[in-house]
Amino acid sequence: MSYVPRFSWLLAALILAGCSTQGPVSQKEVEKEKERERAQPLDVASVVRQKIPASVKDREGWAQDLATTFSSQQLAPTLENICSVLAVAQQESNYQSDPIVPGLSKIAWKEIDKRAERMHIPTVLVHTALKIPSPNGKSYSERLDKVRTEKELSAVFDDFIGMVPMGQKLFGSLNPVRTGGPMQISVAFAQQHTDGYPWKMEGTVRQEVFSRRGGLWFGTYHLLNYPASYTAPIYRFADFNAGLYASRNAAFQYAVSIATGVKLALDGDLILYGSSDTGSTERAIRKLGPQLGMSDRDIRRQLERGDSQKFEQTTLWREVYRLAEKKSGKTLAREMLPGIQLESPKITRNLTTAWFAKRVDDRRAACMVQN
Structure with missing residues (x-):
């Protein structure tokens, strides 16, 4: 009987040891909990x-x-x-x-002169027209000299288009303020x-x-x-800057480049929307036509789905990746930050879509840990 208490103590010790020695929690488990x-x-x-x-x-x-x-x-x-x-x-x-946009007045005047030049209208004539009074009593020139925000600038152009005969000819319904x-x-x-x-x-x-x-x-x-198969928010941030599915389409363009040997701009633009012309990505894919078993018309029709998630269910998507991965000998990414240089009168630095996406993603991460 003297062995019973000893056995019970040993059993309890083993149980306690088992509870306290499960080992460190893996990083994968930590990430799952965070998710x-x-x-x-x-x-x-x-x-x-x-x-x-x-x-x-x-x-x-x-x-x-x-x-x-x-x-x-x-x-x-x-x-x-x-x-x-x-x-x-x-x-x-x-x-x-x-x-507030720094230097917006200068940007506005530059845009006016640019449009006048494109339409072969003397700038002196335009500047003279802008000296007439606007609905608020001040001349358009005075208002343009003092604009600080895009809302103010948009209002000036709306008035100009609606009130001045030359305004409709110069700008029509195309207010130059595109975002706000x-x-x-x-x-x-x-x-x-x-x-x-x-x-x-x-x-x-x-x-x-x-x-x-x-x-x-x-x-x-x-x-x-919009539905997307991305593995991280950063790709949505790139899409926000470059257009829906730009991150997915840039990865597809890379696969096309691997399969064809043709160097492509990884900008996410699979076709020239609003045009019957053939873009560089479409021309490169046409070279794969015989291997894909697809006509130029079939290729075009499936590329037109590049602005939706349905593109990922197309034969073109599947077969291009099959050829590219066979040639490269490895699995290729289905998402990639587009390589786009940002251009705008408001931008004075050398910026890219990737820069924008990473900056926003850093802000998102900081927000998520902030108390």
Whole structure:
């Protein structure tokens, strides 16, 4: 009987040892736990109040506008999604609905002269026309000399087009201000995606883009409201800057380049949209026609799906990757940051889409760990 207590003690010790020596938690398990935490539904307004800087004007307005945006678009209210939107707004405008653009007046005058030159209209004639009074009593020239934001500039051009005979000839309906608002969303994109907009518009879609709520709603729609197979948010940030599925299409272009030996610009543009001309990517793929068992018409038709997720189900997608991976002897990426140089009158530095995506992704990551 003297052995029973001793055995019981040994058994208990073994059990305790087993509980305390399961080994360190693997990095994979840690990442899975983090992923589960990121996927937890949250109260959007509460997260925005917590994450947005105290210096931001009307933080409550930002919180309510973004909460309405997520609910009306039926987006998953996860920390990653909320921080992704905030990161873009911080990068593009530092949380301003109508940010000041340095040197905007000079940019405006340069654009006017450029358009006049293209239309063979003497600049002196244009400058004279701009000296007439605008609806607010000041001349267009005076207003242009003092514009500080894109909203102000857009309003000047709208007045000019509507009130001055030469304005319609010079600009027609093509207001040179292409983007605006806290996320610098494309006005053209907003005009094409108004379904489900939760607020009553007092003016035009263009004017709504320059508001906080409109800029957030349309910007969030462009950033999150499309299906994608990406493994990380950074590729959506690149798409936001370069166009839907640009990151996926750039990777496909790389596969085409491997399969054909043709060097291509990895810009995400598979075809020349709005044109019957054949772009470099399409020309390169046509060289694979016999191996793909596809005609030029078949290739074109499937490339036209490059602005949707359905492109990944096409024969062209599958066979190009098959040929490229056979030639390279390795699995090729299905996502890649596009190699695009950013060009805009507002940009004075040497910037790229990859730079933009990485900057925004750093902001997203910081937002997610911020208390």
